[in-house]
Amino acid sequence: MISALLLALIPLKHVGAASKFASLNATLGGRLGETRPISEPCYEDSASDACTYVQENYVNSTFRGDVYGAMMYCVEPVWETCFATDQGCVLNYKDPTDPTPWTTQKCEIGSLSSAYLAVESPEDVQLAFAFANSTGTLLSIKNTGHDFIGRSVLKNSLALWTHNLKNISYNATFVPEGGQADVSYTAITLGAGAQWYDVYKFADEHNVTVVGGYHPTVGASGGWLMGAGYSVLTPTLGLGVDRVLQIKIVTPDGVYRTANEYQNADLFWALRGGGGGTFGVVLESTILATPQLTLQVASVSFNSTEETARNFLKLVIDNGVKWSEAGWGGHTYQNSFISVNPLLTHQEALESMKNASDYTLALNGSVVIEELPSFFAFFEKYVPAAEAVVGVHPVLGTRLIPTSIFSNEAAKAQLLDAFAAMIPFATVDPQINAVTPLLYNHTEGATSVLPAWREALWQVVFAAEVSWNATEAEKQEVFSLVDSLTQPLRDIAPDSGAYMNEVFIYEPDFETAFWGANYPRLLALKHKYDPNGLLDCWHCVGWQGAQDGRYSCYPDFS
Numbered sequence: 250m251i252s253a254l255l256l257a258l259i260p261l262k263h264v265g266a267a268s269k270f271a272s273l274n275a276t277l278g279g280r281l282g283e284t285r286p287i288s289e290p291c292y293e294d295s296a297s298d299a300c301t302y303v304q305e306n307y308v309n310s311t312f313r314g315d316v317y318g319a320m321m322y323c324v325e326p327v328w329e330t331c332f333a334t335d336q337g338c339v340l341n342y343k344d345p346t347d348p349t350p351w352t353t354q355k356c357e358i359g360s361l362s363s364a365y366l367a368v369e370s371p372e373d374v375q376l377a378f379a380f381a382n383s384t385g386t387l388l389s390i391k392n393t394g395h396d397f398i399g400r401s402v403l404k405n406s407l408a409l410w411t412h413n414l415k416n417i418s419y420n421a422t423f424v425p426e427g428g429q430a431d432v433s434y435t436a437i438t439l440g441a442g443a444q445w446y447d448v449y450k451f452a453d454e455h456n457v458t459v460v461g462g463y464h465p466t467v468g469a470s471g472g473w474l475m476g477a478g479y480s481v482l483t484p485t486l487g488l489g490v491d492r493v494l495q496i497k498i499v500t501p502d503g504v505y506r507t508a509n510e511y512q513n514a515d516l517f518w519a520l521r522g523g524g525g526g527t528f529g530v531v532l533e534s535t536i537l538a539t540p541q542l543t544l545q546v547a548s549v550s551f552n553s554t555e556e557t558a559r560n561f562l563k564l565v566i567d568n569g570v571k572w573s574e575a576g577w578g579g580h581t582y583q584n585s586f587i588s589v590n591p592l593l594t595h596q597e598a599l600e601s602m603k604n605a606s607d608y609t610l611a612l613n614g615s616v617v618i619e620e621l622p623s624f625f626a627f628f629e630k631y632v633p634a635a636e637a638v639v640g641v642h643p644v645l646g647t648r649l650i651p652t653s654i655f656s657n658e659a660a661k662a663q664l665l666d667a668f669a670a671m672i673p674f675a676t677v678d679p680q681i682n683a684v685t686p687l688l689y690n691h692t693e694g695a696t697s698v699l700p701a702w703r704e705a706l707w708q709v710v711f712a713a714e715v716s717w718n719a720t721e722a723e724k725q726e727v728f729s730l731v732d733s734l735t736q737p738l739r740d741i742a743p744d745s746g747a748y749m750n751e752v753f754i755y756e757p758d759f760e761t762a763f764w765g766a767n768y769p770r771l772l773a774l775k776h777k778y779d780p781n782g783l784l785d786c787w788h789c790v791g792w793q794g795a796q797d798g799r800y801s802c803y804p805d806f807s
Contacts, residue, residue: 551614
């Protein structure tokens with residue numbers, strides 16, 4: 250069938266004996282795959298069944314996640330295309346049947362790797378590291394492709410694809426390796442390729458709750474986890490880095506390590522906030538599970554005008570601290586929000602959200618405040634309909650907004666003005682994410698995550714869109730727009746920072762914005778575990794800079 254054909258591993262048949270990949274491919278028994286862009290069938294034969302299948306599934310996240318040559322977000326300049334050479338192989342995501350792409354352009358590999366290895370074991374990664382060290386081959390690491398910054402693809406690299414490591418297991422008495430038997434945890438262990446929908450379903454079957462991402466196909470053990478890992482449950486249960494108990498990883502020196510509180514503790518600290526793609530290849534993580542939680546869910550929406558949107562955002566700003574302190578976590582837009590709360594009774598939830606309900610009902614909007622028996626029940630009912638669209642080309646601007654500014658009327662007014670300025674240009678409305686660990690009692694210094702997370706009330710996201718066939722000037726215009734609309738948030742919160750997984754691609758002073766005072770120690774640990782700089786990615790710890798040849802597909806923006 251067509252899907253099986255498209256999802257199959259493509260042998261490295263076009264790499265000749267003289268290629269540097271030939272020896273590695275032989276060692277692996279012919280398991281290296283040759284990268285093919287997801288849209289290639291339409292460029293080869295637009296009338297074929299294979300092309301029709303791609304067109305029908307072009308913005309389907311499950312389909313994209315199962316194909317190495319696809320990314321979830323195709324924003325220029327990288328991901329599936331190369332800005333500098335104008336190479337790529339994409340469809341018009343607004344209308345995948347539009348013949349313009351394959352009748353006006355060639356299908357080229359763009360920024361995707363030349364070859365990939367579907368990782369099955371630590372030995373696979375060790376072989377790849379040894380090969381890269383001996384040949385000078387660049388490496389990249391990819392799971393599902395949920396990547397706004399292009400860190401998981403790299404032109405001319407060998408990609409390590411962890412997508413197929415999908416094991417999930419439950420342990421009611423998990424003891425981290427090296428720990429004491431009388432100190433155990435209820436935990437779930439996840440292979441690097443496990444995705445959040447499957448994890449939530451598995452947790453529900455075992456009557457527990459875990460903290461994870463908001464998109465069904467986000468990987469649970471990769472960049473989401475190591476970059477901080479936020480959730481609508483984070484206000485009460487903490488960030489992903491607060492709840493990981495153990496990580497198994499192959500570091501660039503070729504050693505397969507277990508990192509936890511008891512062994513390789515410095516690496517464990519670095520992995521809990523230092524970001525993915527730079528300290529090694531994670532093969533497995535074990536996370537804390539909480540007994541099943543009953544949730545109150547509040548969902549409101551209305552048809553907005555410029556005036557009603559501004560008034561609604563003002564209401565949200567005025568009530569943000571109160572709602573978060575009550576335990577609400579969720580996502581707010583200019584005319585809607587969806588929030589969950591594990592602390593309140595249903596009657597308390599109704600009272601807590603009365604002002605938002607009254608405002609919405611006065612505009613003939615929709616209000617639902619209900620109790621659901623588990624996080625999985627909430628996820629299945631609400632998230633698929635609201636999940637971010639994949640296959641599109643967004644450019645993000647983000648900032649963590651400190652709780653302290655909400656006691657300052659002038660700062661609140663500035664924040665409202667910043668939101669209002671974004672609305673006319675946004676692909677995604679200014680998104681207010683109440684996903685910071687406001688009520689979580691963390692241990693100071695236990696993780697390397699940006700300290701500003703602990704002081705923030707919200708993470709704010711703005712996105713503008715780049716057309717699939719935009720000119721260089723049009724792309725630069727969008728970059729400039731996003732930067733200019735993000736700057737007021739930086740001005741409002743100059744001592745804060747940004748979530749490294751969802752951020753402007755050219756975020757200024759990224760070391761401070763992503764890690765604050767933790768960066769020097771993270772850099773020292775990067776040098777310890779990767780002394781030869783084998784792994785590098787855009788604005789990661791130890792980044793070698795835009796002038797490095799591996800970033801030739803990123804545009805020059807200043």
